[in-house]
Amino acid sequence: MTIPMKIPMTILVTGGTGFIGSAVVLQAIRDGHRVINVDCLTYAAATESLAAVADHPAYAFAQVDIRDRTALDAVFAAHAPDAVMHLAAESHVDRSIDGPAAFVETNVLGTFHMLEAARSYWVSRGKPADFRFHHISTDEVFGSLGETGMFDEDTRYDPRSPYSATKAGSDHLVRAWGETYGLPILLTNCSNNYGPRQFPEKLIPVTILNALAGKPLPIYGAGLNVRDWLYVEDHADALLTVLTRAAPGATYAIGGENEARNIDIVTAICAILDDRRPDHAPHARLITHVTDRPGHDARYAIDPSRIRADLGWQPSLTLEQGLAQTVDWYLDNADWWQPLQDRAGVGVRLGTAPVAP
Structure with a gap:
């Protein structure tokens, strides 16, 4: 049974200065909630992503590492x-191929400390039935699909990379805290996100920014790997829908229902840029096939029928609409992405081969 949630809510968002996190923070404040953003500001953090709400009375920021239990307890106590x-x-x-330790420490141990801090706080408040711990995960925990089939909430776990293995581990911890301690948990697994404010190390922003600079557009292998693409603002809307409407213990798979091969994503961006920046056309001449990533999963696809049936959510944008909006955002917001070009790993090929410890 769904327990009505307190509206508006005070929501503690971890990683709120990141790509998906910042979209969630912005959407939550638009929806009338109060937000506490807990972020330790790693290389991928972009404080400018939240410039619009930095001085908003409903927004608070705490620079805290989620592995620091003492600091987490203080945040829970201060903001309730x-x-x-x-x-x-x-x-x-x-990055997980080159340095898996950071992924284990943040994704597994950090989630453990978050769960324990939340459980201690929840118990201290008398175990309120309307409290929620919503863990946001990825479809990569399910492994790789063949040419047919889709992931759903009942798909068995089969992670193939250090990143997906650590996210799978964190998912298991969250479910265990729900079963063992009764913590009211929610868990969602999403498909590939894209859109404004994505750190320039992922396929779509790399393609846009390299094309603008006249640099090669790297495609792993033949570019035939398939992903289901979800516009980040649609994802933020889905996450807040789950938080405020789903029953405790629920799991949802969230997808954009937009499957595409990597090579098709890159050529589509090139076509948009040919229209927006015709003096540099054709941008597809910059496409360069490079050695594939080790253990590169062939295909991901999500069946989002449960969230559509239970909560009435579905994506609002087609892939064509979302890509056009994304390209336009990067064209209009050079002041956001230009300072990020000097950060570690940006513009450098990572994860080319397993590295000896």
Whole structure:
């Protein structure tokens, strides 16, 4: 049975200065909620992503590492959240190949400390039935699909990279805290996100920014790997829908229903840029096939029928609409992405081969 949630809520968002986290923070404040953003500001953090709400009375920021239990306890005590949305994670597969330790420490141990801090706080408040711990995860925990089939909430776990293995581990911890301690948990697994404010190490922003600079557009292997693409603002809307409407213990798979091969994503961006920046056309001449990523999953696809049936959510944008909006955002917001070009790993190929410890 769904327990009505307190509206508006005070929501503790971890990783709120990251790509998906910042979209959630912005949407939550638009929806009238109060937000406490807990973020330790790693290389992928972009404080400018939240410039619009930095001085908003409903927004608070705490620079805290989720592995620091003492600091977490202090944040819970100071802000008394009604819910947690746990997004903080190391998320780049290539970086996980080169340095898996950071992924274990943040994604597994960090989630453990978040769960324990939330459980202690929840118990101290008398175990309120309307408290929620919402853990945001990825479809990569399910492994790789063949040419047919889709992931859903009952798909068995089969992670293939250090990143997906650590996210799978964090999912299991969250479910265990729900079963063992009764913590009211929610868990969602999403498909590939894209859109404004994505750190320039993932396929779509790399393609846009390299094309603008006249640099090669790297495609792993033949570019035939298929992903289901979800516009980040649609994802933020889905996450807040789950938080405020789903029954405790629920799991939802969230997808954009937009499957595409990597090579098709890159050529579509090139076509948009040919229209927006015709003096540099054709941008497709910059496409360069490079050595594939080790253990590169062939295909991901999500069946989102449960969230559509239970909660009435579905994505609002087609892939064509979302890509056009994304390209336009990067064209209009050079002041956001230009300072990020000097950060570690940006513009450098990572994860080319397993590295000896």
